Amino acid sequence: MQANPDHKVESVTRSKERSHGPFSSLSLRILAVNLAAPVLLVLGLLFLDEYEDTLIATELEALHTQGELIAASLGESAVVVETENADFPSFIPNGNLRIIQPDTARQLVRRLAGLAQLRARLFDRDGNLIADSRLLQGPGGEVQVIDLPPLAEDKLDQWLRQAYVTATGRFGLGRDLEAYTERGNSVASDYKEVMAALEQGETGDAVRLRADREKMLTVAVPVQFYRQVVGAVFISRDGRNIDKRLFAVRGSILAMFGWVLGLTILTSIYLASTIGRPLRILAEAAEKVRHAKTRRHSIPDMTHRSDEIGELSGALREMTESLWQRLDAIESFAADVAHELKNPLTSLRSAVETVARVKDPEQQKKLMSIILDDVSRLDRLISDISDASRLDAELSRAETGPVKLGALLDALAQMQNANDDTKAPKVNLEIAAAESLTITGLEGRLAQVFRNLIVNAVSFSPPGGTITVRATREGPFACVDVLDQGSGIPAGKEKAIFERFYSERPEAEKFGTHSGLGLSISKQIVEAHRGIISAVNRNDGGGTGARFIVRLPLI
Numbered sequence: 001m002q003a004n005p006d007h008k009v010e011s012v013t014r015s016k017e018r019s020h021g022p023f024s025s026l027s028l029r030i031l032a033v034n035l036a037a038p039v040l041l042v043l044g045l046l047f048l049d050e051y052e053d054t055l056i057a058t059e060l061e062a063l064h065t066q067g068e069l070i071a072a073s074l075g076e077s078a079v080v081v082e083t084e085n086a087d088f089p090s091f092i093p094n095g096n097l098r099i100i101q102p103d104t105a106r107q108l109v110r111r112l113a114g115l116a117q118l119r120a121r122l123f124d125r126d127g128n129l130i131a132d133s134r135l136l137q138g139p140g141g142e143v144q145v146i147d148l149p150p151l152a153e154d155k156l157d158q159w160l161r162q163a164y165v166t167a168t169g170r171f172g173l174g175r176d177l178e179a180y181t182e183r184g185n186s187v188a189s190d191y192k193e194v195m196a197a198l199e200q201g202e203t204g205d206a207v208r209l210r211a212d213r214e215k216m217l218t219v220a221v222p223v224q225f226y227r228q229v230v231g232a233v234f235i236s237r238d239g240r241n242i243d244k245r246l247f248a249v250r251g252s253i254l255a256m257f258g259w260v261l262g263l264t265i266l267t268s269i270y271l272a273s274t275i276g277r278p279l280r281i282l283a284e285a286a287e288k289v290r291h292a293k294t295r296r297h298s299i300p301d302m303t304h305r306s307d308e309i310g311e312l313s314g315a316l317r318e319m320t321e322s323l324w325q326r327l328d329a330i331e332s333f334a335a336d337v338a339h340e341l342k343n344p345l346t347s348l349r350s351a352v353e354t355v356a357r358v359k360d361p362e363q364q365k366k367l368m369s370i371i372l373d374d375v376s377r378l379d380r381l382i383s384d385i386s387d388a389s390r391l392d393a394e395l396s397r398a399e400t401g402p403v404k405l406g407a408l409l410d411a412l413a414q415m416q417n418a419n420d421d422t423k424a425p426k427v428n429l430e431i432a433a434a435e436s437l438t439i440t441g442l443e444g445r446l447a448q449v450f451r452n453l454i455v456n457a458v459s460f461s462p463p464g465g466t467i468t469v470r471a472t473r474e475g476p477f478a479c480v481d482v483l484d485q486g487s488g489i490p491a492g493k494e495k496a497i498f499e500r501f502y503s504e505r506p507e508a509e510k511f512g513t514h515s516g517l518g519l520s521i522s523k524q525i526v527e528a529h530r531g532i533i534s535a536v537n538r539n540d541g542g543g544t545g546a547r548f549i550v551r552l553p554l555i
Contacts, residue, residue, distance in 0.1 A: 030275070035264055038257060042253060042254065051249065055246070056217070063205065063217060067220070071223045073112060074108055079100055110133050119134055121235075121236075122231055191218065193219070197232040201224070217238075275309065282313060344381070345374075348378070351371045394442075402439070402555060403439050403446055404438050409429060413454075416467075425465040425467050425485075427454060431471045437478040438555050439478055453548050454482060457486070460487065482550075484546055498535075
């Protein structure tokens with residue numbers, strides 16, 4: 001199989017991309033998630049519609065009260081009665097014409113508007129402007145008074161105020177209000193609330209927007225004399241106080257947001273350094289291990305951390321070590337296979353070369369027998385090696401299911417006892433009737449384990465001997481013992497017999513009958529089922545022999 005160079009280049013490129021830049025994508029995500037809540041909060045609070053409505057309603061209510069006071073004062077003090085017949089008393093309504101005296105009205109409007117700190121204008125019944133608190137009568141004519149805006153505390157305050165007004169207009173934080181316009185010589189028809197006060201005798205108000213983005217609050221109140229409308233007072237005040245309060249609230253919110261933003265950035269940096277950076281280090285180390293040709297690179301040890309990062313580091317280290325062990329096992333297996341195949345091949349080659357030179361028929365017959373034995377041995381070796389090499393993949397892919405050990409062992413015992421040879425050892429199965437020994441696994445592979453153990457016991461047992469297979473429950477495990485009546489296991493070889501190609505056979509057995517992989521494969525299958533297999537010599541008073549013990553977890 002040929003490696004794909006493009007794939008290698010692509011993987012290296014991805015590794016470089018992951019290590020590029022001061023912040024990892026995880027760190028940026030942590031920062032984005034932490035900033036989402038305060039940003040949404042401050043954006044929501046910046047609108048403050050209800051608070052602004054309350055401020056406007058409070059200001060308009062105060063203007064209504066002040067307008068009614070001014071209108072009442074004008075109705076009492078600045079209205080005169082003209083009659084067609086001078087003999088009629090002035091308080092008699094019939095035939096009387098009620099008008100507002102301009103000079104008195106101007107003085108009252110100017111005085112009362114100054115006290116209330118607002119602008120007041122007075123219109124007569126015909127809609128003409130009679131008095132304006134910003135117009136003063138002097139020897140040279142009328143003089144207009146314009147209130148200057150309050151001085152800002154400093155340039156920074158003035159700049160912030162201007163920026164605030166600009167931002168509220170640009171980002172739509174201000175209301176969509178009617179534009180406020182003012183002509184040099186105003187009349188009542190310029191303002192709908194004034195017309196409503198003159199024609200219907202109703203008090204009205206409005207909120208408008210000046211060209212400088214300042215709000216203008218206006219209230220029109222009818223001036224009455226004996227329930228007869230003789231004019232209308234039109235008072236106005238800019239919304240500087242409202243905007244100032246909104247600006248103060250929004251400024252406090254933004255200041256708080258600044259502190260929260262700084263704290264969020266610091267906590268995000270902390271989280272990134274304790275989560276994102278270690279993960280990045282582990283990813284880079286894993287990438288180096290992946291492309292390394294030697295064991296020089298290793299996963300950093302972060303198991304001292306009592307969190308998931310430490311657990312991940314430990315898991316990666318164990319996984320890496322397991323992979324190296326697996327590679328070592330594959331290398332060792334390949335070396336063992338080459339060694340085991342080399343012996344029969346060498347013998348086969350020597351026999352083939354010799355048979356061509358030997359003329360004696362008996363010698364040729366012996367050499368052909370050796371050739372056949374070597375070919376059979378090679379066939380067994382290749383079959384067992386193929387089975388061992390496929391075992392890992394099969395155990396990882398195959399679906400497990402419930403396996404009843406009692407029925408499985410009974411079937412294997414019946415197969416062995418069905419042998420017609422009277423000298424062949426028999427299997428004695430001991431399983432308690434009340435025991436329900438059910439495990440999860442691959443029935444075919446588990447049958448292979450116990451079949452290997454029984455065949456191994458048969459080969460070591462004397463003719464006519466007995467092989468005992470005992471199955472019991474030991475807590476959460478099912479324990480299966482296979483006992484023979486052979487010579488037992490050589491001292492110190494209890495673990496070595498499970499190694500690959502280990503061969504410790506009876507003296508009477510023909511050489512090459514077994515490959516030495518049976519017990520190794522059995523151990524691999526049992527451990528894949530989360531079980532344990534071991535071997536000891538018998539010490540139960542039943543004579544000499546070996547005892548193989550298999551423990552498997554029950555369902």
